[in-house]
Amino acid sequence: MxxxxxxxxxxxxxxxxxxxxxxxxxxxxxxxxGVDIDLFYPMETPKKNQIIYAGNIGHAQDLEDVILAMKKVNEHFDLKFLIVGDGDIKRDLEKVARDNNLMDFVEFPGLISREKIPKMYSESLMGVAPLKKLKTLEYAVPTKAYEYMACGIPFVGCGEGEIRKLAERSGCGMIAENSPDAIADIILYLLNNPEKQIEMGKKGRDFVEKYYxxxxxxxxxxxxxxxxxxxxxxxxxxxxxxxxxxx
Incomplete structure (x- = not known):
């Protein structure tokens, strides 16, 4: 044993x-x-009208629904969605954005030096951690969620299990159902409540300092x-x- x-x-x-x-x-x-809280921290940088995903662009993430959510979001706000990184489904997602006339709202910067990521997080309004709703993913917490929290921005997640527990315990995340409308509604709620964004971001930083x-x-x-x-x-x-x- x-x-x-x-x-x-x-x-x-x-x-x-x-x-x-x-x-x-x-x-x-x-x-x-956990997260390296000395590398990932809230930087003093002006905010941009953008949300961000940074990491592996793979099959476990429900990035397609986030892309499609941008159509509804941009009926109310001028907002960019940055998908930073590379992976198996990047080309598929680029096609989804093109086919739905969303390339003005969705950007694929490619691979970025890790040292530059904390600044990109800090200048974003929120991060996304959209796991697919699968039993086999209920154990998972995307490392990027810890990184968003360490940089003082709230996150919008999808999925069940650990990702939902992290959102609830930290007070820094909100979990949407895996659909474009549900994701858009939560993004719009946070965009309409900037004080809530700041409050959640502070809670996230405090939480990772204490536990992660x-x-x-x-x-x-x-x-x-x-x-x-x-x-x-x-x-x-x-x-x-x-x-x-x-x-």
């Missing part, structure tokens, strides 16, 4: 316990991916591993790791 099982999310730990009946759930430790700093997560994990090596009792886990298990 393993002395310790580290999982990145609460949902993943629960799935392991259900699948492997002989696993002692007391040996599970939530060790989230990679330095603190690594330090906590190091302490636990040292206790296993020397056969000492495990110390009380700090909030950075133990938060999700306490809820």
């Amino acid at each position: 393993p002395a310790l099982i580290c999982v990145t999310t609460e949902e993943l730990g629960q799935d392991i316990v259900k699948t492997y009946k002989n696993i002692d759930k007391n040996k599970l430790r939530i060790t989230p991916n 700093s990679r330095k603190q997560i690594a330090s906590d994990l190091k302490s636990v591993l040292e206790c296993i090596e020397f056969e000492k009792p495990n110390p009380i886990m700090s909030d950075g790791i133990n938060y999700a298990r306490s809820q």
Whole structure:
């Protein structure tokens, strides 16, 4: 039997316990991916009329519905949607934008140096983290959601499980159903409530500082591993790791 099982999310730990009946759930430790809060932080830069997605442009993300949502959003606001990065479905999404006459509202800047991303986040009004609504994705929290929060902007997410828990616990996210209309309605709500955007952004930064700093997560994990090596009792886990298990 393993002395310790580290999982990145609460949902993943629960799935392991259900699948492997002989696993002692007391040996599970939530060790989230977290974020480098020294690299990702709110920068003093003017806001632009844009929202952003940055990361792998792949099949797990419901980016097509966000693109289609821009038609309704731009009936009320002049807003750009930046899809930063590359991936398997980038060309497909470019075609969706072209076919729906949305290229004026959707931009694909391509791959950007990681050091430039925090500024792009900070000058955006909000980030998007649109997971598809699949059982196999309920364990997942996109790292970009932590990054948005660290940079002090709210996020609009899609999906169930961990992404919804993060939005609710942090007060920094709102979860939409996986449809263009539902996504557009939440984006419009936040655009119409700039004070809410600021409030959510501050909550997100405070939340990641307390629970999702990679330095603190690594330090906590190091302490636990040292206790296993020397056969000492495990110390009380700090909030950075133990938060999700306490809820």
